[in-house]
Amino acid sequence: MTARTFFRSVPRGAWFTTGIAAVAAVGLSVWAFGFAIPSQADATQTITRTATAALRTMEKTVSTTGTVTPAIEDSVSFAVSGTVTAVKVAAGDTVKKGQTLATVDTLQLKADLLQAKADLAEAKATLASAEDAADGTSAATAQVSAAEAAVNVAKASVSDAEDAMDDATLVAPDAGLVSAVDIAVGDKISSGSSGGSSSGTGGTSGGTGGSSAGGQGTASTSASLSSSSSSSAAFTIVSTDSWAVDVSVGETDIANVTKGDQVELSTDDGTAYYGTVSEVGLLPSTTSGSAEYPVTIAITGKGKGLFDGVSVDISIVYERRTDVLAVPSMAVTTADGTSTVTVVASDGTQKKTTVKTGDTAEDYTEITSGLSEGDSVLVASFTPRGASGDSGTQNSQNGTGRFPGGGEMPSGGFPGGSTGGQGGGFPGGQGGNQ
Template sequence: MPKNSRWTRARAWGIPLIALGAGAGLGVGAMALWGPAGDTGPEAFAQGEGAMGGGEAQTVTVGLQTLEESVTTTGTLAAVATSGLAFEASGTVTDVYVEAGDTVAEGDVIAQIDTLQLTSSLRSVEAELAQAEATLANLEDADDGSDSSEAQIAAAEARVAVLEESVADAEEAMDDAVLVADIAGLVTSQPYEVGDVVSGGSSSTGGDQSAMGGGATTTTSSTGVTIVGEDEWTVAVSLTESEVAQIAEGDQVTFTSEDYDGEFFGVVSEISNLPSTTGGTATYAVELLVTGTVEGLYEGTSVEASIVYLRRTDVLAIPTNAITTTDGVSTVTVVDGSGEGAEREVTTGETIGSYTEITDGLTEGEQLEVTVMTSEGSTSEDGQMDMQFPGGGEFPGGGEMPSGGGQMPGGGMPGN
């Protein structure tokens, strides 16, 4: 079941390490705040030392922020490209070059079978074709224009055509004696061993093939070689009707996993128009596509996906609980250089998560007094606040967006 609210990972640079006790809830969304590039640490936002308990007045710096809202859900990675291979010819496996767990390129030979019988069949049908072609040539040379001569030539031509198809089939059987990777990727299953007897798309593995008997176990082609592509990945998730209403195809996605160090990114590639109902609750299938080349991903890995449906950049925003509203008038406490506070009226804009946009009344760099609810936080040995954000999870201190593979797609977010 998807989570309905989440604070997504924030950039390491300039982020206020403050647990906000008040502020608007996110509903089905979540909010992440990325601080301005000029801020270098929590000192720009949280000042003052000492053990804290209950509510305590702190100061924060007014700055331009990037605010996001997102829907968070979970799913598992699935490769876009997979391939199942099995021998189509009959024979005994003579060579195996690849085992399960190996990585192959398209065209790599995985295994091959004994071609002695296949070669004999090919040579035999080639000889028949050569004889038929010689017969046809003789008939054409002796053609006297009679009906009998024409009939003989037509029969010889038909014989040649049939044998040409037989030669093509025999050559294809020779090709089928070599199992070749048709895609690049990770080999997750490879059951063949030298000495196994295969027959027409199935394999006989194990068992004693000596005169003392002991039948081999026949396995179907579905248990043959499986290759999973590692270049493209998708994640299938289910969202509620209210969550689907927030997102759109092309929305950016941030992925995290306990089995992967860091973040990787993607987009919403498909949203089902028809819901499925389980236990009276309607959900919609949504497909997420991982973008870029991301090393270290594996089929079946559980991931958490944060679908960003709203992003506001360069917004002058402050913690909502720094604002006091009485009779429709909003005010904040501005702290001057000497540490004295003075009340000032401000004009507010949109509230996203626990932050509110300020459209008038404040300028970047000013200091505000904020009452911080510290019941879930503590002060570290170096005097900085070690806070937790709502929900109990620690506020992330890292997680810069990588500059390499799996980059967040460019461009602004589509409107919803």
């Protein structure tokens, strides 16, 4: 059979299949010798990560959690007796400090004030008579002293009666939202205060409520509604732009917390807020099985976005130092009380150096001697899977096959960098291949 006859006898489909196989074989060869084999050779190269010794701010903190509450929650009631003549606000209203909330009638209060003034005038007249009749005897001197004391008592009664007149107008002790109103026009208010009575009438003229600018009465929790004998407040006012957090700190950490410490707070969505420690309790609670001390934190500013009941993570900063030379803790190896790092020169050469370390915070270690700012140190090295199919090796500067401190290679890369051939970095440092 001639060659021509042979080729004609072979089906065309067979020739097509043979052609495809030949092209695939050529392509596979090109890929294997042009890409795969060189890539496997490159993969055996060791990848290193470095960081730069840099100045940082080192902090020591106490961490806890808490719930935001209004910094102000006033229970406001009248400190005098009388019938409610006006209620100026309703639940849900926003009030300013010193704004009028309600008033009571002043008929009895005016009578008490007039009686107190009359008693004062009488006491002064008695004193004048005693002074005129004084003849130097012990009895006369005693009468003058008694009259002077009566004048002082009468003056105090007038002052109390005047305060009671001012207290007939109840004002907001702080700005905020009126969250509850438990009083209405016509209610009879009975003072439960320990204020004195004006002489001559027996009517109560004063209460425990203080006075604000302008002479008007402020909050008192001692008065109640006579119609129901209830001790509930007439008004409840809460702040809407002033917030606080009450937390508990264990007995181990409480010694580090002092009034005025700065506080960093964050909500679940990552929003950051700041504050200060406003109060540290002296008596612990043991309800949780261990002693814990109450600590109150005042949030700085108006706390935009906060509301009553939101949960926050809290870091109380009790020590902060700036310009501290530090490197990632992964770069430090400590054995038998001696700490070392591997310094990487600009030409890639490595040298193990003994250093002295200080505090550790946020995955960084303070270096007190042995390094200078700007020195490059080896954090970790990694040899990927080789061409021979071995499992690869992970190396640190001490050659143990693990990272400093015994950690495995971080999944997904190094902090601030990557696991590939591109130079990664650490916060405050630099990284790259050497």
